Every structure is written in structure tokens, then in C-alpha cells.
Amino acid sequence: MSYSRTLTGHVQDYLRVKRQMGFELRSQGPQLLAFVRFAEHCGHRGPVTLDLILRWASDTHSERPITAAKRVEVLRPFTRYLQQYAPGTEVPPPRMLGSTHHRPVPHIYSDEEVDALLIAARHLSPRGGLRPATYETLFGLLAATGMRISEALRLERSDVMLEQGMLRVRNSKFKKSRLIPLHATTVAALQRYEHARDQFLPLATDDNFFLSGWGCALKIWNAEDAFSTLRRRLGWVARGDHSAPRIHDLRHTFISNCLLRWYRRQIKVDNAIAALSTYVGHVRVTDTYWYINTIPQLMAVASQRFERYAREIANEHP
Template sequence: MTGLRTALERYLSMRKGFGYKYQHQARRLADFVSFMEERRATTITTKLAVAWATLPPDRHASWALRLTDVRGFARHVANIDLETEVPPVGILPPLKRAKPYVYSDAEINALLAAALALPPANGLRRWTYHCLFGLIAVTGMRLSEAIGLQRSDVDLDEGALTVRQSKFGKSRLVPLHRTTREALLSYAERRDVHLGSRCGPHFFVAERGGRLLHQYVHRVFWRLSREIGLRRPSDHTGPRVHDFRHRFAIRTLLRWYREGIDVEQQLPVLSTYLGHTCVRDTYWYLSACPELMEEAARRLDRRWEAKP
């Protein structure tokens, strides 16, 4: 085992010890170490880091992300090998986040209605997707969190969900509105009647009781979004399931602005609710939505006008 591979094991162990899942980063960094070993290179240099990060040449969108992984690893290794070069920030084009699509109420309603028309007419599938997409839209949960819910995580007596070990290894409680609680209660009753003794541990299940898989959920969403006109048949991009979460965050911030609530003070609350690791991730919504920027500008104007 090479020194870099040993250092990588220690680095990954440290990061995971801080609560990060680090699955994708671990895979990429293992590939980077293999890249270094193939070249018999024992010291990380900016030149080698960039050479690896810009592979494959036609996937520009991932270059900055790959280099960010190496930068963090290089900082760790630099404490052991003083000749290690830490790649500077800004030498590759930054990763651009997808612009959020903010669904209208009419689009949400149309999507949920289309889900109820999914075949088979007497099956559970249509109710599963109707309630799954509805829950994500009204709570801002991640798709992985929603399909990962266990039956024991859904307390319909208290009206709360327990999201366990989410994206950054943290757990949190998500309160439910009365109407959401009633919709989930109805779904749970239909599910149990439909499956009987075949019920598994997950709250949202496929037609035969198995766990929902990401790829199948996305396929159903793409089908429904084409049916209601959100995407054209030939479109490979467009509104996503994750945009339900963006809509929830943006609508919450807009409501706070319009009600005169101190958004700066409340941002940590929204950040915690959404399961962000830092408030910076929540601040991104302020710059990602023109309507939010307009509200922030109006509030700033009012403050200046109020000054003597």
C-alpha cells in the first residue's frame, strides 16, 4: 500500500468521524490515488491534480468538483509531506448550480392529479406517487429522505416525521400540517389493506411492497411532467423532483419578506429545518431567485427611506 493510499484512508476516516458520509468523494479520491500510482507519483502537485480533475475532457461541469476533493485531501497530506502542493482556488471554472424551477400551485396540482391517473386503476402505485410528491412539495424534504422513511419514522398521532441520517449524517424532526397528516394517514391505510402481511419496513412502497428506488421515481416524474406539459417529449432537461424542495425554501423566504419578518434572523431556522449543514447553503436561495432579490431590494430601500 502506497503512502498516499494510507493517507487517504486516514483522511476518509477523519471526515466520516466528523459526520460526513463522503461516499462520492471517497470514490473520486480513490480514483485520484490510482491515477497517482499509475504515474509513480508520490507527491501531490497542482499539475497532477489538474490533470486528473480535467478527466474526462468533455465533462467540464465536474472538473471543479473533482479538484475541490483533491484540494481538501492535499491540505491534509501537506501536514505530513511538506512538498505537497495544495491546488489554489479559481484555477478551473466554478461548478454552476442548476437554476431552481419554482413550480406554481397550478403545476403542483396538475402533477398530483396526473399521479392519481397512473395505472393500475386499482393499485397502490398511483397513491404512492401522489402522496410522495405531495409530501416533498409541502415539507421541502429531499427525495432520498422521503423514500427512506421507515414506518416507525412517521408518527401520525403527533403529526411529525423523523428524518434519520440524512445527506450529512444528521437527524431531524419535520412537523406536519393537519392536511398532510390526514393524507399520509389515508395512504397508510390503503397501503396496509393492499399489501396485508407483505408490508415491509418502509413507509412509501412500490406496488408489491418493495422499497422505492431513485431511478424509478425519476422515471415516473419525467412521465408525469411530460403529460402535463412541464417537459416536451424530446426534452432531456427541465423541472426536477428536487425543485419541489427549492420551491418550498423560496416560498418560505418570500412569505417572510412580505410579512415583514427578519429574514436574516430566521435563516438559521430554515437552514436547520431543511437539513443544511451551514446557513451558507440556505443563503444561496436569496441570489438564485430574482423575486427574492426584488423583495430584499425593496426592504433595503424602505430602510434607507426611513433614515433621517
């Protein structure tokens, strides 16, 4: 048996063990198998070495250094696992090719852009059908709560508790569940959609809250396609590192706007951020800070607060 075939077996065993532990490894699995194919193509024999890892990391069409760094990071836990079977395996040190955590600047929507998005969704085809109401309500919900698009699309009818003014998000990212309190205007919008949906689809048997005009649960690509159509109609130009504004940027916008409101209302951010982290379904508060962006309004308010702080210090120590 060749070493490359043995390496394939080790990768498959590793992925099976990790998935049994609850890790999905959707991108890491294909990358590890691509590494095995690369080793085969190179005719590599013997334990995995740093030289082989570096050659694979650099064998990419991307010129961005972070791409090679991420490839190395995918191999680090696997090579540690592999050492118990092949003691000569070399484990790459942390950050061997630099950081893997570059944060692309998102598009932060203005209030006018969110309003325009919902108005444009209202005029989607077919006019007078369920589809316009579905996307106006869906995108409005994302803007109003900062939910992930996947969470909103998985909502079942029983999860939308409008009498209590709550949403129940079940088994979201990291297998976490939570309740999301809703503003009265959001409750009213969901009630209007619920009424329209049940009028259009009185016999629908799908349990999902958001339905297509055919009575089926919406898929992520349905929402992405509708959003792309609206984005083109509105002629939006991205303000950030992505090629175009994204649905996920509504989540960034919600979190950044929360911080802006706190500063304007003199609320202690360090206390409020923990509650926001729970609200949006983050495991760590640092994950929520990751979403905060230096929008001009936020920087202006923060600057004013710093000026007041500096004056107070100066008055205390003339």
C-alpha cells in the same frame, strides 16, 4: 515496489482513515483512484507535483472550468495527508483553478405546476392501484415540507406520528435527526394514504411508510422514474440551468416560497430563517440562504419593501 503502487496504498489508507471518521467520500474515493491510474499511465515517478495535478485536472471531456477546479479540490486534502509520508509532495493552493461552488439555477415550480403534478400522479398506472396514491402523496409531501427525497423514502411507520401532526427524520444528511411539524392538510393526505396502503397491503411486513405495489420500500430510482414519466406527460420545460425540472427543485421551491410569505406578512426574515434552517435539516443558516432564488414574485415584494424603506429614510432626512 513502484511509486504508483505506493501511491495507491496511500490513497487506500487515506480513504480508510477518513471513513472511520465518518466521511463517506462516495465521489472522492473513485476520483482519487482515478488520479493514481492517471499517474501510472503517465509513467510518473516521485512525489506528487502541481504539474501532475494540473495535467490530471485538465484530462476530462468536460469543457467547463469548474470540472477541473473540482478535481484539484479533491486532491488538496489528500496531498496534505500525503506530505507526512512524502515530504516532496506539492499541495495545490486554494482556488488554484477558480471557484468550485457554481450554483446552477433550479426550476421553481408554480402552484399550478405542483397541482398538475399531483393530479397527473393520481392517474398513473395501474388505475385504482396503490402506485398512484403513493406518488401523489410522496410528491405532495415533498412540496409541503421541503424534505429531501431520501428522507421521505426512509420514513418508517413509527416516524409518521399523525396524531401529533409530526414526522421524525432520523439520521439524515450529516447524521442529523429532527422533528417536522405538519400542516393539517398534510396530515389528512398522509392519513388517506395510510388507509389506502393498509387496505391494499394488509399483510405487508416492511416497516417503511411509503411502499410499492408489491409491499416493498420504494427506492430513489423508482421515484425518479415515476417523476420522469409525469414530467414528460406534463410537457414541462426547465426554467433554470438544469436540463429538466427535478424532484429536488420542490425543496428549492418550498424554501423560496417561505421567504415570499414572510415578506408579504412583514415577518423579519433574519429571525425566521434560523427556524426554517432547522425545519429543513440544514447545519448552517447559510445553507438555507443557498436555496433562496430570485423568483419574480419575491423580487417584486422585496422591491416594494425597499421602496418603503427608502421613503422613510428620505422623510427622516429631507
